[in-house]
Amino acid sequence: MKLTLAEPRYFKDSVSIISEIVTESTIEVTEDGLKLVAMDPANVAMVVFNLLASSFVTYDLDGPTKLTVNLNNLKQVLRRIKGGDTLTLELDENKLKITLQSTSKRTFYLPLIDADDKEQRIPELNFNATVVTTSANLNDAIDDVDVVGESVTFAVDEKTFFVSSKGDLTKAAVEIPADKETKIVSNEEGTKAKYSIEYLKKMIQGSKLADITQIKFSKDYPLRLEYLVQNKVSLFFILAPRVDND
Numbered sequence: 001m002k003l004t005l006a007e008p009r010y011f012k013d014s015v016s017i018i019s020e021i022v023t024e025s026t027i028e029v030t031e032d033g034l035k036l037v038a039m040d041p042a043n044v045a046m047v048v049f050n051l052l053a054s055s056f057v058t059y060d061l062d063g064p065t066k067l068t069v070n071l072n073n074l075k076q077v078l079r080r081i082k083g084g085d086t087l088t089l090e091l092d093e094n095k096l097k098i099t100l101q102s103t104s105k106r107t108f109y110l111p112l113i114d115a116d117d118k119e120q121r122i123p124e125l126n127f128n129a130t131v132v133t134t135s136a137n138l139n140d141a142i143d144d145v146d147v148v149g150e151s152v153t154f155a156v157d158e159k160t161f162f163v164s165s166k167g168d169l170t171k172a173a174v175e176i177p178a179d180k181e182t183k184i185v186s187n188e189e190g191t192k193a194k195y196s197i198e199y200l201k202k203m204i205q206g207s208k209l210a211d212i213t214q215i216k217f218s219k220d221y222p223l224r225l226e227y228l229v230q231n232k233v234s235l236f237f238i239l240a241p242r243v244d245n246d
Contacts, residue, residue: 001029001065001091004058008087010233011051012078013208017235018047019071020202026115029065037120045199046238048122055232058088067096068115077108123238125224127216129156129191133182135207135227138163138215141174142204146197148172151242154217155192156184161215165197193217194242200225203237 005011011034018025018036025038033056036049053059077098081087088099095109141163145152149165149172156162161184164173178184206213206227216224220243226236 001062001089002058002060003029003034003056003089005055005087006057007055008078008081008085010055010209010229011087012081014049014051014233014235015071015075015078017202017205017208018049019075020205021045021047021199021237023072024068024070024113026066026068029061029067031061031064037122039120044196044240045203046120046122048234048236048238050234052232057086065091066115067091068113069096069110070113073110077110080106080108123222125216125222125238126218127221127224128186128188128218129154129216130185131156131161131176131182131215132212133161133176133215135204135211135213137176137182138213139204139207141176142197142200144174145172146201150197151194152197152200153192153194154215154223155190156186157189158184158186160184188219191217191219193220193223195223195239196242199239203239206235206237209233209235 021040022038025036028035031053033050033052039046081100082102084102085100090097092109094112096112098108100106142152145163145165148167148170151165153164159178161176161182176182203225210227210229214226220241222241223239224236228234
């Protein structure tokens with residue numbers, strides 16, 4: 001196996017984001033590209049990552065391969081990437097060999113971990129509301145409501161995407177109208193759901209990858225948040241709804 005990226009930032013940024021949710025995971029390497037599907041330890045959030053083979057300048061693979069690694073360790077190595085570096089991934093016995101090369105050549109070896117045989121399946125979900133907007137719009141809205149609460153409520157009507165939060169005595173509300181940069185599709189009136197801000201703050205770091213985000217949800221139903229760069233990379237998250245105890 002020898003995989004080389006001339007533009008390693010998509011891999012670097014994705015691993016950095018994913019490692020905030022999952023510490024260890026298996027990266028599947030197939031003829032189509034790299035794929036990671038993982039659940040966080042609390043079984044609240046799932047992350048699905050695909051880096052297409054077309055993103056690589058070299059993609060030599062003898063057959064499907066699984067790489068189970070500590071993502072925090074991988075993130076620390078990828079932080080050493082400098083502008084102009086190429087990134088090469090290879091197998092060296094039971095280690096992942098990572099080579100960064102530009103004016104100098106630096107090589108790192110990470111131990112592979114025994115894989116968990118349990119396969120993570122991506123759930124089939126049907127959503128009543130879809131919002132496509134700029135990543136900046138969503139980031140700003142989450143940052144605004146984070147000031148007052150630990151959970152965020154998403155809601156839509158035909159013309160507006162609502163993001164709000166409540167504290168004991170405080171409340172914050174953001175309205176994002178449908179316009180040339182925000183598209184809203186809703187199949188049901190009163191679509192509303194609540195989610196953890198703590199998780200969302202980690203997930204919206206996907207804005208490092210893509211300027212546009214797709215948000216899908218239904219009433220009291222899981223959220224799907226996706227970042228996509230055509231023909232290169234996709235990163236999406238599934239987040240369980242927040243259920244009130246009262």
